[in-house]
Amino acid sequence: MQCATHPGVGTQDSTARWRLEPSEGGVRITGRLRTKDGAAFVAAVRSATRDAGEVVVDLGALEEIDGGVIALLRADFKARRVHARLLCGDRFRPLLELYRDPRPARSQVRCPEPVLCHVGRAVVEDTGELRDALGFVGEMTVAGRRFLRRPRLGNWGEIPPLIERAGADALPIVVVLNFLLGFVMAYMSAHELASFGANVYVADLVAIAMTRQLGPLMTAILVSGRSGASFATELGSMRIAHELDALRTLGLEPYNWLVTPRVLSLVLVVPLLTIVADVVGMLGGLLVAVTSLDVTARQYIAEIRATLGFWDVTSGLIMSVAFGLVIGLIACREGFAASGGPQGVGRRTTATVVSSLFMIVLLDAAFTILFRVFGVS
Amino acid sequence: MSAVAVRGLSIGWGDETLIEDITFDVAAGEIFAILGGSGSGKSTLLRYLVGLEQPTKGEIDVAGAGPPDLDRGMPPFGVMFQEGALFGAMTVLENTALPLERWSGLGPQDINVIARSKLQLVELEAAADKLPAELSGGMTKRVSIARAIALDPKIVFLDEPQAGLDPVTAAELDDLIVTLARMTQLTVVMVTHELSSILRIVDRCLMLDKESGRVLAIGDPRELRESDDPRVHDFFNPGLKGKDHSWRPPRTM
Numbered sequence: 001m002q003c004a005t006h007p008g009v010g011t012q013d014s015t016a017r018w019r020l021e022p023s024e025g026g027v028r029i030t031g032r033l034r035t036k037d038g039a040a041f042v043a044a045v046r047s048a049t050r051d052a053g054e055v056v057v058d059l060g061a062l063e064e065i066d067g068g069v070i071a072l073l074r075a076d077f078k079a080r081r082v083h084a085r086l087l088c089g090d091r092f093r094p095l096l097e098l099y100r101d102p103r104p105a106r107s108q109v110r111c112p113e114p115v116l117c118h119v120g121r122a123v124v125e126d127t128g129e130l131r132d133a134l135g136f137v138g139e140m141t142v143a144g145r146r147f148l149r150r151p152r153l154g155n156w157g158e159i160p161p162l163i164e165r166a167g168a169d170a171l172p173i174v175v176v177l178n179f180l181l182g183f184v185m186a187y188m189s190a191h192e193l194a195s196f197g198a199n200v201y202v203a204d205l206v207a208i209a210m211t212r213q214l215g216p217l218m219t220a221i222l223v224s225g226r227s228g229a230s231f232a233t234e235l236g237s238m239r240i241a242h243e244l245d246a247l248r249t250l251g252l253e254p255y256n257w258l259v260t261p262r263v264l265s266l267v268l269v270v271p272l273l274t275i276v277a278d279v280v281g282m283l284g285g286l287l288v289a290v291t292s293l294d295v296t297a298r299q300y301i302a303e304i305r306a307t308l309g310f311w312d313v314t315s316g317l318i319m320s321v322a323f324g325l326v327i328g329l330i331a332c333r334e335g336f337a338a339s340g341g342p343q344g345v346g347r348r349t350t351a352t353v354v355s356s357l358f359m360i361v362l363l364d365a366a367f368t369i370l371f372r373v374f375g376v377s
Numbered sequence: 378m379s380a381v382a383v384r385g386l387s388i389g390w391g392d393e394t395l396i397e398d399i400t401f402d403v404a405a406g407e408i409f410a411i412l413g414g415s416g417s418g419k420s421t422l423l424r425y426l427v428g429l430e431q432p433t434k435g436e437i438d439v440a441g442a443g444p445p446d447l448d449r450g451m452p453p454f455g456v457m458f459q460e461g462a463l464f465g466a467m468t469v470l471e472n473t474a475l476p477l478e479r480w481s482g483l484g485p486q487d488i489n490v491i492a493r494s495k496l497q498l499v500e501l502e503a504a505a506d507k508l509p510a511e512l513s514g515g516m517t518k519r520v521s522i523a524r525a526i527a528l529d530p531k532i533v534f535l536d537e538p539q540a541g542l543d544p545v546t547a548a549e550l551d552d553l554i555v556t557l558a559r560m561t562q563l564t565v566v567m568v569t570h571e572l573s574s575i576l577r578i579v580d581r582c583l584m585l586d587k588e589s590g591r592v593l594a595i596g597d598p599r600e601l602r603e604s605d606d607p608r609v610h611d612f613f614n615p616g617l618k619g620k621d622h623s624w625r626p627p628r629t630m
Contacts, residue, residue, distance in 0.1 A: 035491065035529050036481050066529035067561060068477075071494035072487055094560035098498060105489035340510035343465040 018062075020044050026056035026085075035068035042069075042076045052082065059088040059096075067095055071102040078102070136333040143255035155257045162265035166227035167272060173226070178218055178277040182206050182284025185214075190292045199293040203303035206285030208312055215277040216270075216316045217364055220323035223270055224356035228331040231262050232352035235335025236345035244336070254336070263328035270324030271317045278316065311376045319367045326359045378441055380405045380532050380564035381426065386435030388421050395421060397590055399435065401583050405531065406562045408554065408578055410569050410598070412612065413585035419568040420459070420536055422585065426566065427456050427534050440532055451480040454532040455525030459540060461517035463509035469496065469520050470505040476527045495523040499553060515546035519553065526557065533557075535567035539574050547571060551578045572613065576602070584609060 018031035018041060027048050033041055049055045057073070059065060070086075077084040086096055113121075147154055186202050193202055235258060238244055244254050282304060289295040334348040334355070381403040389395040395418040403409040411419045424430045426437060428445030437444045440453035455476075463472045474492035477483060483491070496502045499519040509517060518538055525533050538554065539547040555578050557563050569575060575582060575598045582601070586593035586608060594601055594609045602613040 035477070036483065038481075038491070039483050039487050042487075067494065067498075068481075068491040068527075068529055071491050075490045098556075098560050099494055101497075102490055103493045103497065103502065105486040105493075341465050344510070 020048060022048065023056070023058055025054070026052070026058065028058040028061065030061045030063075032064040033062060033066060033069045034064070035066040038066075038069045038072040042072050045073065046076060046080070049082065054083045054085075056085045056087060059086055059092055062088070062092065065092055065095065067099050070096060070099040074099060075102045075105070132337060133333060136329075136336065139255055140259060140329070143253055143260070146253070147256050147260055155261050158261040159265050162261055163269055165230070166223065166265055167269035170222060170226055170269075170273060171276065174219055174222055174273050174277055175280050177222065178210070178215065179280040179284040181214055181218060182210060182281030183288055184284075185209060185281075186285035186288035187292070190288055194293060199289070199295050200299055200303050202285060202289050202293055202295065203282075203300045204307045207282055207304045207308050210281035210285075211278045211308065211312045211316045213316070213364070213368075215281055216274045216320040216323060217360065219270060219273045219277045219320060220327065220360045221357065223266065223273065223324070224327045224331075224360065225353055227266065227269075228327045228352050228356050229349050231328070231331035232335040232338075232349045233345055235332055236338030236348045239336060239338045240341060240345060259328075259332040259336075262332055263325060266324035266328040267321055268324070270327070271320045274316060274320040278313070311371075315367070315371050315376060319364065322363055322367070323360055326363060327356045330355050330359065378405075379403060379438070380407070380440060381409075381566060382436075382438040383426075384436045386422075386425065386432055386437060388418050388425050388430070388432070390421070395587070395590065396585050396592070397434075399583075399585075399592055401592070401595055403564060403566055403581075405564055406558065407580045408558050408565045408567070410567055410575055410579040410582040411585065412570060412575065412582050413593075414570075414587060414612075417585040417587040419570075419585060423534055423536055423566075423568050427454065428452070440530075451528070453530060454534060455528070455530045457518065457521040457525045457533065457535045457538060459536040461509070461514075461521040463512075463517060463520055463524070465509050468506050468508060469501065469512070472509070472520060473523045473527055476524060480528055492523075492527065495527050496520070498526075498557070499523045515542050515550065518542070518550060522553065522557075526561075526563070529561070531562070532564040532566065535565060535569075537568055537570075539569060539571040544573070547574060548577075554578060572615070576613075584612065 018029060018033050018037060020041070021028050021030075027045060029041075045055075045057065055077070073086075074084070088096060186206050189202060189205055190199075193199055193205075235244075238258075244258075247254050247257060286297060286300050289300045290297060331352045334352040338345045338348040340347075379402040381401075383402075384400050386399040387394050387397045388399065399422065411422055413419045421430070425432055426439065426445065428447045432444070439445045442453050445452060445454070463469075464475070467475070470489075470492055473495050474488050477488040477491055481488065481491075493502055493505065496505055499522055501516060501519050501523065504512060504516060504520070509520070512520065522533070522535070522538070525535075535554070538550055542550065551574050554565055554567075558565050567579075569579075579598050581596060582598050583595050584593040584601070594604065594606065598613065601609055604610050604613070
């Protein structure tokens with residue numbers, strides 16, 4: 001049997017050092033054994049007691065031993081089916097007692113879930129989500145009826161600051177993006193229009209595209225990423241901090257107290273932002289018309305006035321009201337459904353943005369078909 | 378040598394000093410509690426002891442390694458935060474194994490064995506594959522303790538371990554703390570204001586006083602209970618302070 005001295009390595013204790021030497025019926029260990037020495041120590045004991053069916057490990061002369069080392073040693077003897085007697089003084093007896101039956105290592109590799117299970121789980125989860133969403137709509141309907149009966153009990157005071165947050169604070173980004181959108185649209189079509197001598201029709205193109213589709217759509221996308229995500233995070237955090245429960249215990253209805261002001265603020269704000277988006281988008285087109293297409297500002301505005309009809313603007317505004325309503329409801333519903341700590345809030349915030357974008361595009365398609373069927377655009 | 382030694386420490390937030398001239402020692406293997414009313418700086422003192430705040434005045438020595446420096450490498454202590462602070466995306470076993478993976482240099486099999494042993498100590502081996510969101514408050518705290526002792530530190534700091542637990546679960550947690558302290562010579566420094574736990578398991582305690590901005594008392598809680606200082610006495614003997622609460626509404630039946 002060999003005798004080995006091992007200097008300790010690692011950061012915990014640079015003076016750690018242990019020594020293993022043969023003794024009657026097994027091995028005797030001296031020095032200090034820290035967790036980081038565990039693997040090397042167990043390997044040395046295994047090597048020194050390879051063919052033994054019964055081993056005596058004398059730990060009595062050790063200065064120090066960590067519980068992790070005892071766990072590793074006992075697990076190794078158990079795996080090798082070696083009957084081991086660990087001898088020690090009174091000092092380490094409680095530690096040996098604590099780690100008397102360590103479990104063997106178990107694979108942590110998670111097997112990939114079969115496709116069918118995955119599909120089944122997704123269906124069950126989505127069904128639950130749908131049920132919860134319908135439940136939310138039901139709760140909102142009941143709360144809305146209560147609100148209409150006794151409107152003075154509503155949380156009206158919260159609406160102006162929410163409008164400021166969702167509307168005024170979003171104005172710079174809405175202005176910049178929609179101006180660039182109008183500019184790019186006009187710029188991309190400038191060459192083709194000029195080749196037909198139809199320079200002034202750039203005004204028609206930009207004005208109709210912005211008012212009917214791009215203005216409401218781009219504004220709704222910005223609001224969902226900005227205010228929708230913010231509302232979901234806010235309500236989700238309140239939910240996991242049990243603030244919603246506290247509201248209930250104070251006799252305040254969370255749906256009317258929190259959801260109604262948020263939804264109302266978005267229903268008001270999104271159309272207003274859409275009007276701003278429409279105007280600045282047309283200004284972006286004007287810049288290209290004046291600088292690249294030899295169209296004067298007077299001509300550009302006159303062409304827009306001649307082209308734009310009542311329903312071009314109104315259809316976009318009707319869509320924007322629906323977008324505001326949907327963004328508000330989705331954000332509040334996701335926030336209310338948050339669970340599982342900060343991570344759960346993050347998941348619900350992501351879900352808010354994804355669901356809102358999906359619903360915005362879906363509604364946009366539905367409204368476009370509907371307006372065409374009724375001949376309003 | 379003391380496991381924790383503090384000399385003339387001032388603690389506070391920003392420029393505001395909360396408590397001045399804190400001096401105490403914690404002996405190896407001792408269960409030491411930091412007490413005080415709400416806002417008296419108990420948890421703030423703990424943040425200084427574990428190196429989350431740097432003292433501008435006074436000295437701290439933890440495990441004979443000088444002031445705690447979390448940038449220096451593996452801390453010579455474990456910490457359990459009040460809400461457990463387990464990582465939500467990891468299982469209980471992965472949470473417990475994390476310090477071992479970071480600092481032990483052992484292979485995955487060995488880490489698995491040690492992490493399971495720690496979970497066995499806190500009687501949560503069966504929950505090894507659960508996520509923290511699936512655990513109760515008491516279980517979360519136990520896992521947090523298992524993670525704190527994963528590397529067999531000589532000192533653990535516990536921030537209000539019994540807070541939010543029912544009396545039975547709190548008593549079980551007390552038993553676990555005592556078992557670990559007595560059987561592994563672990564030094565435990567904990568912030569708490571659970572009187573029953575203090576009187577049951579704490580060897581010595583330090584009491585902070587927000588009003589005077591000083592340490593109010595240090596000693597055996599069973600002796601402090603008999604203190605002549607009314608502030609110390611009131612803390613250990615909470616009562617109705619002489620008010621008449623004998624009135625009851627008349628029975629109608």
